[in-house]
Amino acid sequence: MPGAARPRHSFCERSFALTKHTVAVLGTGKMGEVVLAGLLRSGWPADRLLITARRPERGAELSGKYGVAVVGNVEAAARADILAIGVKPQDAGKLLDEIGPALPAGKLVVSLCAGLPTGFFAARLPEGTPVIRVMTNTPALVDQGMTAISAGPHATEEHLALAEEMFRPVGSTVRVPESQQDAVTALSGSGPAYFYLLVEAMIDAGVLLGLPRPVAHELIVQTAIGSATMLRDAGEHPVKLREAVTSPAGTTAAALRQLEIHGVRAAMSAALEAARDRAREIAAQAV
Known part of the structure; x- marks a missing residue:
């Protein structure tokens, strides 16, 4: 199926x-x-x-x-x-x-x-x-x-x-x-690069906040591994997992607000659409 x-x-x-x-x-x-x-x-x-x-x-x-x-x-x-x-x-x-x-x-x-x-x-x-x-x-x-x-x-x-x-x-x-393969290419075929970019940005932010780069790297990589494991094994929707970390008026809520203000969701949608469209262009050029 x-x-x-x-x-x-x-x-x-x-x-x-x-x-x-x-x-x-x-x-x-x-x-x-x-x-x-x-x-x-x-x-x-x-x-x-x-x-x-x-x-x-x-x-x-x-x-x-x-x-x-x-x-x-x-x-x-x-x-x-x-x-x-x-x-x-x-x-x-x-x-x-x-x-x-x-x-x-x-x-x-x-x-x-x-x-x-x-x-x-x-x-x-x-x-x-x-x-x-x-x-x-x-x-x-x-x-x-x-x-x-x-x-x-x-x-x-x-x-x-x-x-x-x-x-x-x-x-x-x-x-x-x-008919869904170009979307797959955009989502999971190219997907690892999106996560690597996010991890890279978080490590750089950790250094900006005063952490040694090796410490920031270890913190973020293990956080990514743990979060991915929970996504796979917990059986919960990502929204539920995010809400479990987000206390009212807390630090996580403040950070998420900035991500929304800066259009992270819209940027991700635009990025995946661009990847899908490029897959279609490749096919057209090969014919």
Whole structure:
């Protein structure tokens, strides 16, 4: 069901059917490496993983680090059962034109490319190729990622389940209609940067108030971790949690008043709309 979050669980609890498949990660930038490292941490056999890299030195680096084979794009398309496309959106068309003729029917293509709709892939790959679009984020590097998954042309329930099993080791997954993926990109794909900016600003404010920077850093980071844990585990709406901290005419109320005066809510809405619109622009430029 779209919108139903699926938390991660350990590899030993999952079906071993998925590990019979060979996965190729085409384009091993930041997010491609996230997928590769997550699969290996979950217990995925290294001999069932292939990678491609535009720069030979990058391929050698990852091969030495993870013990996986580096191959060309066409060979990866021919050998793998599942292709995870992790190149930059502007490079996706050229890659698909290269691998399309070598791609046998029925292989699952999982797109990590921000902004690109599944139709972009379907138009450049053999008829009947199942395509799934995902948007994950960098906390997947510490197994706390959030991944949204959408079915594209010819993708079945089995294909969706395979994609979920690929990303569960690095966090939680949720299914959404593809029409919502640009909003997902704005909210959770780019979301970590918003939190980092807020933490940065709070640390700087702590220094302004007279705290040593290391102390301000520790205070804010742990406060962020604790607050996030309560948001996840307490089962309370954020409004309720905020109200529990806010005493009438108290220090928190005074601070929140200033945030409202300076338009924090409006700024956040405008920022997310800008991110969504940029995702749409990327898709339009790639066509």
